[in-house]
Amino acid sequence: MSSERSETGKAGVIVAPEDASAMDTLAHSVLDDLLYNIVHDLLIKVHRDEKMARAATAAIKVEKLANEASDLSTPDAKPDVRMETDAAIYEDGKVLLKGNPLKLTKEILCPRCRLPRLLYPTDGKGARKPDPGIAYCKKHPYIEKPGYDIYGQTWVAPGPGRGKKKKDVANDSNSLATGVEGGAKDRPPNVLSFPSATCSKCKRCILVTRLNNHMGSCIGNSGRNASRAAAQKICNGGSNGGSQNNDNTPPGSQKGTPLPGSRAASPRKRDMDEFDEDAEESDPTNPKKKKVKPNALPRKVILKTKPPVKKEKVKGNSMLNVEQKVDDEDGNNNGGKNSTVQVAPKKSTPAKGPSPTKKVKLGQNKLPPPSSTKKGAKRDRDMESESSGTLSSPPQ
Amino acid sequence: MSARPATPASPKNFKVKAPQPGQPLYGCEHLQRLFNQDQATTNTSIQHYKAALRIILDTTPLIPQTAKSIEGAISTSLTPTYLCLQCPWTLTEDDRAKHGNKKSHRFYVESRSGALYCQMCDDIVWDPTFEDLRLRKIGTGTFSTSGFPQAYHSNTAKFDRKRKHDELFAQDPAKDSPQFISTNTTVASCKANGLRGIYNAGATCYQNVVLQSFLHNPVLRNFYLSDGHQSNTCEMQHCLSCAMDDMFQDFYALENTNGYTAANILSGFWISDKKAFENLVTTKEQDAHEFFQFLAEELHERNGDGKKPESGSEHSCNCIIHQTFYGKLQSTTTCQSCGGVTNQVQSFLDLSLPLENLTQKKGKKHGGKIPAMTLQECLDEEYIKSDKCEYRCNACNTMQQARRQTSIKCLPNVLSIQLKRFEFKQGRNERAAKIDTPVHFPLQLNMLPYTNRAQVKDNSELARSATYDLLSVVVHVGEIDTGHYVSYCRVGDQWFAFNDHKVELAQKSEVLGARAYLLFYIVRSLA
Ligand SMILES: [Zn+2]
Ligand SMILES: [Zn+2]
Ligand SMILES: [Zn+2]
Ligand SMILES: [Zn+2]
Numbered sequence: 001m002s003s004e005r006s007e008t009g010k011a012g013v014i015v016a017p018e019d020a021s022a023m024d025t026l027a028h029s030v031l032d033d034l035l036y037n038i039v040h041d042l043l044i045k046v047h048r049d050e051k052m053a054r055a056a057t058a059a060i061k062v063e064k065l066a067n068e069a070s071d072l073s074t075p076d077a078k079p080d081v082r083m084e085t086d087a088a089i090y091e092d093g094k095v096l097l098k099g100n101p102l103k104l105t106k107e108i109l110c111p112r113c114r115l116p117r118l119l120y121p122t123d124g125k126g127a128r129k130p131d132p133g134i135a136y137c138k139k140h141p142y143i144e145k146p147g148y149d150i151y152g153q154t155w156v157a158p159g160p161g162r163g164k165k166k167k168d169v170a171n172d173s174n175s176l177a178t179g180v181e182g183g184a185k186d187r188p189p190n191v192l193s194f195p196s197a198t199c200s201k202c203k204r205c206i207l208v209t210r211l212n213n214h215m216g217s218c219i220g221n222s223g224r225n226a227s228r229a230a231a232q233k234i235c236n237g238g239s240n241g242g243s244q245n246n247d248n249t250p251p252g253s254q255k256g257t258p259l260p261g262s263r264a265a266s267p268r269k270r271d272m273d274e275f276d277e278d279a280e281e282s283d284p285t286n287p288k289k290k291k292v293k294p295n296a297l298p299r300k301v302i303l304k305t306k307p308p309v310k311k312e313k314v315k316g317n318s319m320l321n322v323e324q325k326v327d328d329e330d331g332n333n334n335g336g337k338n339s340t341v342q343v344a345p346k347k348s349t350p351a352k353g354p355s356p357t358k359k360v361k362l363g364q365n366k367l368p369p370p371s372s373t374k375k376g377a378k379r380d381r382d383m384e385s386e387s388s389g390t391l392s393s394p395p396q
Numbered sequence: 397m398s399a400r401p402a403t404p405a406s407p408k409n410f411k412v413k414a415p416q417p418g419q420p421l422y423g424c425e426h427l428q429r430l431f432n433q434d435q436a437t438t439n440t441s442i443q444h445y446k447a448a449l450r451i452i453l454d455t456t457p458l459i460p461q462t463a464k465s466i467e468g469a470i471s472t473s474l475t476p477t478y479l480c481l482q483c484p485w486t487l488t489e490d491d492r493a494k495h496g497n498k499k500s501h502r503f504y505v506e507s508r509s510g511a512l513y514c515q516m517c518d519d520i521v522w523d524p525t526f527e528d529l530r531l532r533k534i535g536t537g538t539f540s541t542s543g544f545p546q547a548y549h550s551n552t553a554k555f556d557r558k559r560k561h562d563e564l565f566a567q568d569p570a571k572d573s574p575q576f577i578s579t580n581t582t583v584a585s586c587k588a589n590g591l592r593g594i595y596n597a598g599a600t601c602y603q604n605v606v607l608q609s610f611l612h613n614p615v616l617r618n619f620y621l622s623d624g625h626q627s628n629t630c631e632m633q634h635c636l637s638c639a640m641d642d643m644f645q646d647f648y649a650l651e652n653t654n655g656y657t658a659a660n661i662l663s664g665f666w667i668s669d670k671k672a673f674e675n676l677v678t679t680k681e682q683d684a685h686e687f688f689q690f691l692a693e694e695l696h697e698r699n700g701d702g703k704k705p706e707s708g709s710e711h712s713c714n715c716i717i718h719q720t721f722y723g724k725l726q727s728t729t730t731c732q733s734c735g736g737v738t739n740q741v742q743s744f745l746d747l748s749l750p751l752e753n754l755t756q757k758k759g760k761k762h763g764g765k766i767p768a769m770t771l772q773e774c775l776d777e778e779y780i781k782s783d784k785c786e787y788r789c790n791a792c793n794t795m796q797q798a799r800r801q802t803s804i805k806c807l808p809n810v811l812s813i814q815l816k817r818f819e820f821k822q823g824r825n826e827r828a829a830k831i832d833t834p835v836h837f838p839l840q841l842n843m844l845p846y847t848n849r850a851q852v853k854d855n856s857e858l859a860r861s862a863t864y865d866l867l868s869v870v871v872h873v874g875e876i877d878t879g880h881y882v883s884y885c886r887v888g889d890q891w892f893a894f895n896d897h898k899v900e901l902a903q904k905s906e907v908l909g910a911r912a913y914l915l916f917y918i919v920r921s922l923a
Contacts (some may be wrong), residue, residue, distance in 0.1 A: 032475035037508065040476060044509050044520065045889075052522050088420060095460040096428055097420045100517055111418045112650045113586050138587035142901050143888075149899045150591060150892070151653040189685070192654050200663035201635065208657045212598035219666040239677060 009033035053117075054101035057109040064114070066090040110137035110234035123152045148190075156193040409435055410442040412525040423523025426502060426516045431525075441481060441503075448479040448505040449533045454856045460507040463488045466495060478504035478513060510534070536921055537860050589645045590617070591887065593655040593897035597662055601896055602684040605883035606691060607658060608894045609868040609916050610640070611647055612885035615720045615809055620644035625699055636664040636691070637698035643830070655897030663786060684870050684881050685746075685814045685914055692717050692745055712743075721745050723808035724881055726848055731789040732797040738790075741805060746812035746914075749774040751831045769835040771915070774815070779803050779846035791851055803848040811843065811864055813915040817833050818876060830876040834911060839866045839904065840918050864917035872913045884910065 008025075009032030016028035062085045070079030079148045083090040087104040088097055098104070108117045115137040120128035124145025130136060142150035196205045199218055206214045412431050415421050421430040431438050460479060462472040462530045463486045471488065478492045479485075481503035487495050493515065496502055501516040510530045514521045532539055590611060595603040610616050619625070620641050627638035639660035646656060668690075700715025712718075722743050729738045751769070754777055759766045782801035789796040819829045844850055844862035852858055868885040882895045884907045893902040 010473075023824075030474065036475050041508060044506070044511055047520055048511070051520070055420050055522070056418050060418050063417060094415045095420045096422065097424055098425070100519055102519070110586055113416075138585055139589065144901050149593065149653075150901055151899075153653060155897065160718055195654070195657055197597075197657040197659040200660065200667075208597055208655075208659075210598055211659060211662060212600050215666045219663060253910040377557055379488070 009036060011036035011283070047328045051102050053108045054105040055097060056111050056346040057107060058085070058101050059095040059099060060109045060111065060114050061085055061105075062090040062095055110139060111136050124148065151190075153190050153192055156191055408439070410439050412438070413528055416524070419524060421524070423512065423521035423526065424514050424517050424519075426514050427512075427521060427523050427526075430503070441520065442525070442529070444481050445505065445540055446533075447511045448481065449530060451479065452505070452507055452510050453533055453537075460486065462486060463491065465491050466498065477507040479507060480504055481512070499746040502902050517877060522674045537857055545796055585649075585651045587651040587653070588647075589887075591892060591899055592647055593894060593899045595655040595657050596896040597658065599682075600658075600662065601881040602682045603658065603661065603665070603687050604896055605870045605881040605894065605914075606688045607643070607661065608883050608885055609688075609914070610691070611644065612868060612887055613720065613810055613916065614918065616640075616716065617644065617648070619716045619720075621648055630698075632659075632698065634664045634667045635698055636661065636668065636694040639664045664694075666692070683818070684872070688812065688914065689745060693719060720810050721808050723804060723872050724806035724810070725802055726736050726805040727759065727802040729785070729787055729798045729800045729801055731787075731792060732799065734789060734791045734796075736789055736791040738787075743883060746814055747775075747778070747906035749778060750813045750816045750817055751833060751835065752816070753777070755831055766833050768834040768836055771813070771815075771835055771841070774835065775843075775846050780850075803850070804843065804846050805848055807843055807847065807862060807919065809919050810867065811841075811917040811919070814919070815913055815915070817872065817911075817913055830872075830879075831912060837866070837869075837908070837912055837915055839908070840864070840920075841866070860921045861919065865920055866907075867918045869907055869910055869912045869916075871910045873911075881913075 002277045007029075009029040011032045013035060014028050014032035016025040019388075020028070025395065060062065062083050066079045066081050070081045070085060081090070084098075087099065087101055088095050108119065109115065110117050114155040115135055118130055118140045120126055121128075121141040121143045122128075122130055125144045126144070140151075143152040144150075148154050194208050196207050197211055198204070199206055199214055201215075201219050206215075289390070412421065422431060430441060430755050434743075448460075458472065461472060461474070461477055463477045465488070472822050473488065476489065478487050478489065480487065480495060480499075482501040482503050483499065485495060485501075486507070487504070492504055492513075494650060496515045504513040505511070506513055506520065510533070511520045512523060512526050513519070525660065529539055548681070594607055596604065621644055626639050627635070627641040630638050630641075632638065636909070639658075643656065643658065646652070696713065696717040700713045700718060722745060724740045725744050727740050727741070727742070730736070731738075732828045749771075751774065754769060754774060755766055758769065779802055782799045785798055785800045786795055787798045787800075788794070815835055817831045819831055841864040842859070842862060843864055844859055847862060849858060868883060870881060870883045872879050872881055874880055882893065884891055884893055884902050886892075891902040891904060891907050893900045893906070
């Protein structure tokens with residue numbers, strides 16, 4: 001430590017008292033230096049993120065100008081013009097900085113969509129009103145607001161008797177309080193409700209909060225653990241496979257770790273509640289062990305429309321047959337190249353389109369024709385009212 | 397310029413990084429001038445930058461932290477010093493300007509981070525060429541883009557570390573990368589970021605927390621997003637790996653911000669014929685750790701060599717699950733009678749740390765009151781201390797007392813740790829009890845002491861390969877019977893709290909204060 005700041009370290013914040021011993025003074029100055037380093041490291045990190053984002057913004061802006069000036073129809077070609085802004089020069093397909101981007105560039109453009117980034121959250125802690133006249137990049141700062149998630153969404157409380165565990169209620173008391181009771185029409189757009197999903201076996205539309213119980217009885221009974229299912233039937237006297245009887249399951253933890261919750265002394269309320277409706281759907285007489293996935297293909301195509309061409313490209317880096325190239329750096333390298341490129345088409349395809357399709361499909365096409373029982377009808381009605389909100393996507 | 401000219405015989409001419417759309421070519425105008433002088437200047441600048449980074453990252457901190465003033469006075473400080481890029485001089489911040497004015501040396505490497513300071517800008521500059529070198533050196537320990545550093549992880553993990561590292565630690569893989577932009581400017585949404593909740597399908601929060609930890613595991617994410625397992629060509633019925641593939645797609649490609657319904661995972665789970673996990677298949681709340689094991693085994697079988705990953709044997713497989721989670725333990729048993737030594741190697745998917753004994757030990761020491769423990773203490777118990785056991789010694793040909801010591805032979809890329817909070821008491825109605833003792837765990841974990849090379853001193857390569865960063869935390873809240881699972885995952889530097897369909901921002905302090913049940917650490921170097 002140099003003599004002029006012998007009193008303490010570089011931060012100058014942690015200072016030993018006047019009458020401190022030499023050792024004491026040293027300890028204070030070491031601590032003070034450490035504090036300086038912590039702040040310094042944080043600053044370097046933030047500085048890097050910010051300055052690189054601004055430098056990229058300067059580059060994007062001048063490239064945009066160059067593209068406009070050259071009026072090229074192919075966006076990838078490098079326009080043969082010279083362009084200059086306050087912050088950067090475009091020349092020969094290169095961008096050169098002028099001065100410090102931290103001083104000369106005030107906004108941040110998204111390197112992907114090239115739209116301005118919203119710099120403050122739109123709600124909650126530190127929120128600011130975005131300029132309604134500007135089209136911002138869709139990546140927004142995350143929202144920090146009690147009772148809401150990072151996107152500012154909240155959820156309709158699941159109806160009585162079919163949803164949350166008690167401690168969930170405690171956990172989510174905020175969202176419950178803010179969640180508006182009533183139909184979808186009364187809900188503000190950022191209040192979502194619970195969607196429904198299709199059971200892969202019976203193709204019925206089940207409210208998500210009951211999906212596990214449904215599958216337990218629908219698939220579980222005809223699936224792998226027929227013996228357990230049988231035990232359940234004996235226990236429960238019917239198709240009501242599920243809750244308390246699970247206490248009969250042997251404590252089969254492999255490592256002697258007991259299962260939390262698997263030996264519950266009393267059945268939990270929600271299990272009971274949920275069973276009355278879903279149990280009927282199970283078909284214990286169905287002997288098939290593994291059902292074919294009948295609609296697997298159409299679903300995939302809709303979801304991802306991945307071109308089959310990819311196959312050959314992909315196999316290069318597929319981990320499925322790594323065996324042959326464990327020590328083959330080049331192979332893996334190629335794989336690496338592939339993989340970065342590969343992400344692209346996949347990510348791109350589904351973007352907006354397919355998602356609603358999928359949802360719509362769930363909601364509309366999936367009303368199951370097979371069931372005409374009273375229960376089935378009741379469920380359908382249920383489903384409609386409950387899943388009505390799910391077709392709406394969250395606020396954009 | 398430097399006294400050391402580039403050897404003319406050397407064919408190695410350094411180039412600046414090729415221009416990327418949306419990125420300036422140089423960090424500042426002054427670096428632009430430096431790089432445009434002549435090839436020799438470019439070569440020496442890059443060589444010197446690499447040398448500075450080696451001093452900073454590979455040597456004892458004493459060397460870069462020791463500065464020499466213009467007058468020749470030597471001082472060592474804790475706070476950053478500056479290594480001149482153009483001569484082998486290290487300066488304090490105060491002396492930097494004097495040195496620059498005297499020698500016209502304008503660029504300095506900051507001793508804590510390796511960042512480059514430009515005196516004419518009077519600011520740190522982030523030059524694409526230099527920054528590439530710095531990140532590669534920090535991440536992998538070497539500058540090369542193809543070589544394998546001497547490392548020490550399981551041989552199932554021999555994939556290209558440079559490339560992996562660059563990809564894995566980019567906050568949005570492919571997203572912010574200019575190469576990606578040029579080919580796909582219009583298509584991928586900036587909104588799809590992998591941050592979504594997963595609906596509770598009825599007591600399935602134990603699955604949700606594990607799924608979230610997989611979704612935010614960079615190794616798995618890269619595997620699935622690069623079509624490691626393609627659900628549109630896989631012919632397996634109800635394939636769980638296909639269900640994972642679809643889930644990764646939905647999380648990282650769609651704009652949806654509402655919760656995700658993991659219906660295919662759930663049905664794949666119900667349909668699976670893993671006998672070992674039979675007891676998992678109930679509609680009741682289950683153990684997240686068992687679900688983790690279940691999912692790992694399933695995904696191994698869908699992607700791996702088809703062999704069962706028996707935990708006892710030394711199973712070498714190159715599937716994504718083995719590359720991600722599997723390491724190897726070595727236990728050494730020493731016969732107390734003849735001194736004979738037996739070594740046994742086992743693969744492990746995760747490390748299970750019992751808390752019960754340590755809790756009792758500490759409780760006794762502190763008069764019944766149980767103080768908080770640290771993760772490192774638990775690891776000490778298992779992988780440093782030895783214990784007594786009985787075994788059949790081959791040399792003595794009888795049962796003998798022996799000492800057994802277990803240490804880690806191969807560290808995994810992602811280290812998963814289970815803190816055994818659920819104590820199973822036999823007898824008394826077979827009730828399980830929960831150990832709620834706080835166990836402090838660090839953001840950065842040094843695993844070197846628990847390996848069989850703990851004694852190796854001063855090997856920065858080894859130390860780097862044993863340094864882990866916290867990736868996600870699974871927490872069981874509430875009583876053993878009625879509990880609920882929540883989790884925290886890190887994306888870049890930001891932590892998020894996942895509670896079924898709800899995703900919220902989380903503070904580091906909140907994460908570190910959690911009563912962890914499962915911990916996932918990712919190796920820093922990804923060696
Ligand atoms: Zn954007
Ligand atoms: Zn400069
Ligand atoms: Zn598959
Ligand atoms: Zn012996």
